[in-house]
Amino acid sequence: MTNEFGAIEYGKHLIDFSVIRRERRTLEIAVEPDTSVIIAAPLDATKADIEAKVKKRAGWIRKQQAFFAQFLPRTPVRKYESGETHLYLGRQYRLKVRLAEYASVKLVRGFILVASPSPDQTEMTRSLVEEWYRKRAKIKFAERLKICLERFPEKAAFQPKEIIVRKLKQRWGSMSPSRRLLLNRRLVEAPTDAIDYVITHELCHIAHPNHGAAFFELFGSVMSDWPKRKRRLERVMA
Numbered sequence: 001m002t003n004e005f006g007a008i009e010y011g012k013h014l015i016d017f018s019v020i021r022r023e024r025r026t027l028e029i030a031v032e033p034d035t036s037v038i039i040a041a042p043l044d045a046t047k048a049d050i051e052a053k054v055k056k057r058a059g060w061i062r063k064q065q066a067f068f069a070q071f072l073p074r075t076p077v078r079k080y081e082s083g084e085t086h087l088y089l090g091r092q093y094r095l096k097v098r099l100a101e102y103a104s105v106k107l108v109r110g111f112i113l114v115a116s117p118s119p120d121q122t123e124m125t126r127s128l129v130e131e132w133y134r135k136r137a138k139i140k141f142a143e144r145l146k147i148c149l150e151r152f153p154e155k156a157a158f159q160p161k162e163i164i165v166r167k168l169k170q171r172w173g174s175m176s177p178s179r180r181l182l183l184n185r186r187l188v189e190a191p192t193d194a195i196d197y198v199i200t201h202e203l204c205h206i207a208h209p210n211h212g213a214a215f216f217e218l219f220g221s222v223m224s225d226w227p228k229r230k231r232r233l234e235r236v237m238a
Contacts (some may be wrong), residue, residue: 005227007218009211010058016227017054021045027053031064033071034189036231072238080125086112088133090191092234097125105132137165137188141199144192145181148199151222158203172198172233175205190233197229217223 004019017029017037027050028040041050054061078084085092093112100115105128107113112132118124141163148154160181168184175181181202187195198222208215219226 005216005224006047006051006054007052007211007216007227008058010055010062013062014211015054015058016230018227027051029057029061031061031068031072034067034231035068035072036227037061039125069238071128072235078126080122080129084090086129087189087236088112089188092192095129098186103128105129133188134165134185137183137185138163140188140192141165141183141195144195144199148196148203151200152203158206160203160206163235173202175202175209177209178204179206186237190237193229194233194236196231197223197226201226 004021006019007014007016009015013198015037017039019041021041021043024042027042027045030038030040032038037054039050039054076084078086080095080097082095082097084095086095087093088107093107093110095114096108096111097114097116097119098121099119101117102115103117103124104115105112112129112195114125114128116128129233145160145163149158152158159179160175161179161183164180164182165185166182167186168182171184172181172187173181174224181199183198183202187198201219204215204219204222207218223229
């Protein structure tokens with residue numbers, strides 16, 4: 001039964017893994033089709049032994065993950081035309097663009113309804129939708145931050161000074177030394193449990209700036225199922 005989690009840094013990448021302990025003599029590493037890493041370990045294997053094995057095979061693990069990643073679903077390029085689907089909080093919504101005197105965007109019964117003076121101008125539609133996402137991200141991230149802070153015994157010690165929302169290319173979030181929480185605007189498209197994973201991860205960096213053992217000990221203590229949440233985020237937002 002999987003009941004242990006860990007992670008190591010490999011270059012710019014973070015390889016997280018689950019550990020299953022069994023009556024066996026050797027450590028075995030498997031990369032699953034969803035790119036998750038499972039370690040089958042002897043009952044008496046130490047954490048250091050497991051991490052050393054993962055570090056030794058890190059290059060192979062990354063190659064296997066890259067191989068499986070090519071078969072995962074990919075978000076199509078958005079054209080911002082009526083009929084295409086867009087994500088919000090992990091759910092698919094169909095875009096509907098209609099002519100109107102004044103511009104607005106809102107959710108209406110499974111649709112992202114865009115009212116526009118120029119419904120045929122996709123660049124205007126893109127701008128309206130993106131601005132709506134940005135506003136929703138600010139609201140939703142603030143709500144989820146309050147919930148995530150409840151995980152920590154000393155909430156005040158992990159309160160960031162502000163939340164900054166930007167569209168980032170390679171990161172979901174970061175925590176600056178001045179305790180400013182930067183979150184990717186696209187994160188508002190993900191399920192709330194995945195949003196909480198990113199926020200909680202970054203809050204832990206207030207106490208531990210690097211991905212060392214102390215960081216993962218804290219992270220695991222406040223969010224024991226973080227690897228599952230991380231995999232869901234990567235799967236939904238691929």
